[in-house]
Amino acid sequence: FEARDALEYILQYPYGCAEQSTSATIPWLALGGYQSLFPDLLSVEKTKEAVQRGVNRLLTMTTEEGGLAYWPGGQEPSLWGSAYGGFMLMRARDAGASVPPEVIDKITAYLSKRLRGLEEEKDLYVITDCAFALYTLAKAKKPEPAYQNLLHAKRDRLPEAARLYTSLAMCLSNTPDVQIKEMLGWKPPAPPEPPRKVASKSKSKKTIPKAVAK
Numbered sequence: 001f002e003a004r005d006a007l008e009y010i011l012q013y014p015y016g017c018a019e020q021s022t023s024a025t026i027p028w029l030a031l032g033g034y035q036s037l038f039p040d041l042l043s044v045e046k047t048k049e050a051v052q053r054g055v056n057r058l059l060t061m062t063t064e065e066g067g068l069a070y071w072p073g074g075q076e077p078s079l080w081g082s083a084y085g086g087f088m089l090m091r092a093r094d095a096g097a098s099v100p101p102e103v104i105d106k107i108t109a110y111l112s113k114r115l116r117g118l119e120e121e122k123d124l125y126v127i128t129d130c131a132f133a134l135y136t137l138a139k140a141k142k143p144e145p146a147y148q149n150l151l152h153a154k155r156d157r158l159p160e161a162a163r164l165y166t167s168l169a170m171c172l173s174n175t176p177d178v179q180i181k182e183m184l185g186w187k188p189p190a191p192p193e194p195p196r197k198v199a200s201k202s203k204s205k206k207t208i209p210k211a212v213a214k
Helices: 002-011 018-030 044-059 079-094 101-114 124-139 145-153 160-171 177-184
Strands: none
Touching: 018 044, 018 079, 044 079, 079 101, 079 124, 101 124, 124 145, 124 160, 145 160, 145 177, 160 177
């Protein structure tokens, strides 16, 4: 019952800004394989309608610059909203939803443009948004390896989320495993310690003092 209540809450997540609209649609895409467990909540028809509704909602947030605004009808694109929403639109497209190809092209072009100047960026929130943009671009088969390498070089100073998003982008970009592991902070396990030697319990011979022997 707890799982059902939680699922019902997730599937009824409120629509609003780009982030909320994306977060309300992602569960429908992620739970497609569990329809037999919750047929009344996750029917094929309900899933299809919910995903297309989320797509249509984001399409009302497109801007002339190509990115997604944070609210319907907005004119200024949001880096985070464009990266997150663009990722969802590609997931929805792959699941069979109707997503205009030119919208994806414009979003990815906007994200690629927003990466310019990343080497000088100091704001960790913006850097994290750029890391998500790298993931979305890699998902679109338009990776930016130079910027992935840039964040890899400064990985020790990045928030955990930025390292994770960059690692995901690298996984989709045929980056060497060792570089991905470094980005995640993975270290090989320490070798096992050698077994300790057990002290011998054999009795030592005792000598009798000469004075006692006399």
